[in-house]
Amino acid sequence: ERVSMPDFDIDFCVDRRGEVIDYVASKYGRDRVAQIITFDTLLARSAVRDAGRAMGISYGVCDATAKLISPELNMTIAKALEKEEKLKRLYSTEPEVRRLLDMASKLEGMPRNTSVHAAGVVLASGPVSDSVPLRISHDVVTTQYPMSVLESLGMLKIDFLGLRNLTIIENCLKRIGSNRPDMNSIPTDDAEVFRMMSEGSTSAVFQFESRGMRALIMKLKPSSIEDLTAAIALYRPGPMESIPVYLHNKNHPEEIRYDCPELEDILSVTYGCIVYQEQVMEIFRKLAGYTYGGADLVRRAMAKKKHDVMENERRRFIYGSDGSDGTPCRGAVASGVPEKVAETIFERMSAFASYAFNKSHAAAYAYLAYQTAYLKCHYFKEYMASVMSACLNGAGGKFMEYMNECRASGVSIIKPSVNESGVDFTAVPDGIRFGLSAVKNIGRAVVNDIISERENYGNYRSLRDFAVRTKKYGISRRMTESLIYAGAFDDLGLNRRQMLENLDTIVTVNSSVIEGQLDLFGGSGTENDIYVPDAPEYPYTELLAMEKEVTGIFMSGHPLEEYDYLVKLSRIPDTAEITEDPFGKYTDQSEVSVFGTVVAEKSHTTKKGDRMSFVTIEDTTGKIECVVFPDVWKNYGAKLKKESTVRITGKISEKDKGKNIIASAVFTADEFKNAALRRKLCISTTSKELKEAMSLLPPSEAGNIKVCFYLSDLRKIIAPQGELSVDLTREYYTELTAVFPPDKIAFI
Template identity: 35%
Template structure:
C-alpha cells in the first residue's frame, strides 16, 4: 500500500483502504479458483492448492472454511470430502444429516453446506436444539474436545432432556448429538479462521488488482531468504511481471516498482552487500545524483563500507551495468578505481585539488577503460553463474537458452508441448530442484524438477534408476532425460518416469556425428595450427570425431582428424574453439 497509494495520489485517484475493499470481488475469486495462490496468506502450500482446486471457493465463507478444514483431522476424517461433495451437488445438503435433521439448524449450518466445521456451530446447535445457555454450550464444547466418557454421558442426558423441553423428539436429538460429538473433535475456532481468511482475502485481492506492487512487497518481506526469493521470482515470471536487475542508480534497499510497472530488484537482496554498504550507496546517490562511472561511484561512497567484496557483488549481480562497459572490464578496473578514490580522499583531506576540483578527470577514466578493451567479456554461462551466486537465481537469461537450438536436434520435445505417451522420449532441461526420499523398502528415490524455459516437469527416478544415474543429478546443470510421460492425478500436471539420464556432454557424444571446424586459409598464419592443437589437446580421448573444413576463396576441402583427436565436447572446449575461430565456425553436426 505504501507503493500503491502515492502513485494513485499522483493519478488523482482515491487511496486504497484495505479494510474497506469489497469482500465479493469476482476477479479475486477467479484467481483463487486457479489455485495460483503463491504469496497469498495461508493459501500457499501444495496441499492447500490441491484443496482449493477441489473446492473451487467462490465466497468469503468458503475461504473461512478452507482455513478451518486444512488440518489433519478434517482431511483424514472424510469431513473435507463431504464438504466438497455437498458444495458441488454430488451429495445432498442436510442439516446436519439426510436421515436426521432439524429445520432450526439450517441458519447455523447453511454457510458450511450442513457440515459441522466450527466450534461455534457446536455451541449454537446446543443452544438452539437443547436450550443450553452460552456458558453451558461452552462446557459442552470443551467436554466434546476432551472426550471424557463420564462427562459425555452426563452431557448426552442434558442434551436429550433439553431438546425434549424444546418440543424436539429425544431420539432425533440423540442422533444429532452423536454426530455433533463425532465432528466436535475436529471443530475449529471460526473467529480465528475468519480473521485469518480475511487477511488471506486481502492479500488475494492485492495480488489480483496490484500484482507488481504486491509481489514487490512479498519479495521484500522475504528478501533475506534466498530460497523464498527464488520461488517468488518464479511466480512473478508466471504472472508475466517484468523483473529488472538491481541498479545502483535506480534500486532502493527493498524491491520496488518503476514507472513502467517493472519490479526493480532491491539492493538489500544482493548477497555480499548488507545494510551498511547499501545505506552508503543510497546516501551518496541522494546527495550527488546518479553515478556516472565506476570511478565516480568509488569516489562518492564510503569505501570502508562498500569494500572490494561488496563491489564484486555489485558487478556480479549486474547492479553496475549502467555505469561500466561490461562486467568483465569492470572487475578488471576495481583495483584502479579504489586506488584513485583513496588518493582523491587523501588529497581532499590535505586540502589539495586540481583546477577543476577533481583528481580523476573524465579523460583518465576513458584511458583506464580503454586499457581494459582487450579483456574478454564473460561467457553467458559465467555471467549467469555470478548472478546465481549473488541473487540466488538467473535474471538476465537462462542457462538453457544457449543450448536450446542444439538440443532440439535430438531432444525435439519442449516440455510445454508434451503429452502422455507410452513411447519413450528424450527431454532436455535444467535441473532446478532435487528432492530425495525413501520408498517403503527404505531405498532412495529422487524427484527432479526439469525446466527448459517453456515449462517445468517433475521427473521421478525410482531406486534402480537413481542408483545408476545419481552422479548425473546436479542442480543447475543441463541434462537429457529419457523416459515415459504420464498424467499426475495429484497435481493435475504431467510427470516423467526416468529410464536414463545423460549429461549434455554425454548426449553430444551419443547423438553428434562430428564436430566441424571451419577454417579459412588466411588463418593459417602466425602459429595458428600450434594454437589450435593446444586448444584441442586437453579434451582428447572423447568420442566425438573432429573435421577441419578448410576454405579458400575459390574452393574448400575437408580433413578428418585421426582417432587420437576425437574430443570430449565440453562447453569449455567449444568456448575456447569459438574464441580462436569465431562462434559461427564451430559446428556440432547431428544426424
C-alpha cells in the first residue's frame, strides 16, 4: 500500500556531515550516490532588480522600487501592489515603473541559478547515471533533477542534516574532559534538569528557547521525556489550540473524557488529546479496522487536504468497506462506536492532521533537548562556552541572551587575554573566558598563530614583546589595535590609553629584532625599553564602547547596569519580551514603555516639512524600533541623540514586519532615575505573613524611598507605623531580592 519510498531524515554533527556522505559513497559505491540539485528562484525583489538591469533602467529606480516590496516570506509583486500604497501609486503614474514591474512579474518564480541541496542525498541500486542525468558542481556530483522529480521516479532520498546542537554537545564533552558523562546512559528522570526547565531556564536548550515555548514548559512542569515530546508536538500551528486542554487534563486527569472507550488506550499518554500523527493512524486501525498502510494513506490525504479523498474515507471510517476497492475495513460503527461519535472523531482528526507532528521525530528532538538541558544543568560553564562559540561560527544572533544567562547564573564572562584565551570560549575556574577569534579583524588562522607562539615560547610579557614575536605571522597594526580595544592586553602593565596613544612607538620592530638578533639581555624588548608617559585611563563608558566596537558586546559591564534595578522595580519590560510576546500581552495599540540606549537614529522630513525620526533602542536583550512623529519630536527630539540612554513611552504598532513603538514621550536616564526614586517601594505579602515580611526586610539607613506592603488577601496597601524608609541602591536591591522574589517587589 505504500505509494512512495520512506522518508529518512538523519541529523549529524555539522563538522562531520561530510564524513557521513563519504562513508555512504564508499559503502554503496560512488557511482550509486549523488547529492541533489536545487534551483534558486527569483523572488520579487531580485526579479525587479534583474529585470531593470536587463532593460537598462537606472539603478536608482530599480533599487527604490525593489525596496517598496516587503522582504517577508512568500511576498510577490502582486501582493506588494495590493499592500503598499506608494508602490501602487508609482505603478499607476510612472510608465517606467509599470514596465519594470510587468516584466519582473513574468520573471518572478523562475529559476535563477543552481545550488546543492543542503541535506539531500540520493541512493540508487545501480549507477545513478542510469536513471537520471548528473552534473559536477565544485567537485560535487549532483543530479540534474530536483528532489520532487527524484521522489516521483521512486528513488530513495536521504536527508543528512547538519544539526549544530549535536556539534555543541560534542564540543561541550571535549571541554569537560576526562569526567565527561556518557550521553547514551545519562539518567532520563533527573529531577534537577526538569526543575530547571520548569522554572523557565531554557535559554540554550534545544527546541525550548523561544519565549512561547518557555511559557508552555513553565505551565506544563515536565517530569519526563514524554512530556517534552508532547510539548514539541503541541507547540505548532493547529495543535497549539489544544494546549489549554492538554494542560488542564494533565493537572486534572479525573476530568478526562473520551468519546469512546477504545480511545483511552490511544490517547491516555497525551491526556485525551490527539497530539501525534501516529495516534491518528492508530485510531483508524483500532476503531475502523484499517491496515497500517491504509491508515498512513488517509493521514497523508488529510495532511494535504485532499477533500475528495477525505470525503470517501469519511464513509469508509464510519461505515466500513466491503473490499471491492481492494482494501476492506469494518468501519467504526461495526466496532460499536455510535455513528454521531464516529463522525465527531473523524472531524477532529481531519482538522488536526494537516498540522500534526510525528511522534518519532518529536521524541528524537525531545531526547536531544533533554541532553542539552542535562549538560546545561550539570556542566553549565562548559556547555555555555560551547554554545557561545557556536554563535561565533554562524549559529545566530542570540549571543547577548546567552551572556545575560551566564551573568544571571553568577558566571562571569572574562575579557579576552593574549596569554589566557583560546581560539573559542573556554571554561575556566573564574567563569568563561572570551575567545580571541571572537574579536573583530582577527581571523582564526591568526589566532592559531598567536596561541601556538605562546604555547611554544611562553606567555607574552608586554605589548612590545607580542608585537616582536608575532610580526612574522603578519599581524597588522589594526589587529593589534582591535585586541587592545577588547582588553586583551589589560593585564600586561599599561592601560588602554597608554597603549593606543603610543602604539606606533611600542610596536615598531627594528630590523635586528626581525632578523632574530636579540638584545644583550636575551629579550625581545619590553615597554621598559621605551618611554611611555603616564596617562589616565579612558572613562568607563569609553572602555565599554571600545569593547562593543570589536566584540559586539559590552565586556566589562553594561551602560544600563546602574539603572537595571530601577527598570525592574518600574516593571518596564525588556525589548525581547515585547518583540517575542509569548503571552500576547503587547498587542496593537497597547501602552508600553522601554528603557535602553539609542543605537540608531534616522531623521526624516515629512511632506509638510516637519521633522520626525526612526529610533532604534537597544537593551541587554535586544532591539526595537520606535517611531517619533513630528508632534512628539518637537518636544523630545533633542533627547534622542545616538548613544544616549532614555526611557520611551508609547503604544505598540503591530504590522507585517513585526512590532515597533509609536512614541508619545521621551525621558533621559537622569529624569527616569529621579522620577523613580520619588516613588514608594511596595512589597507584596499577606496579612498573616506581614510581620515576618517586615522582619525580613534588609537593614538600611533611613533613606530616600518609603516602604509599604500590599496585602494580597485583603487587596489593600498599608504603610508601617513610623513611616519606614530605606536607602535604595543597586546593592540594596540585590539584598532585597535575596529575601523576596523579584515579582513581589515594585514601585507604586
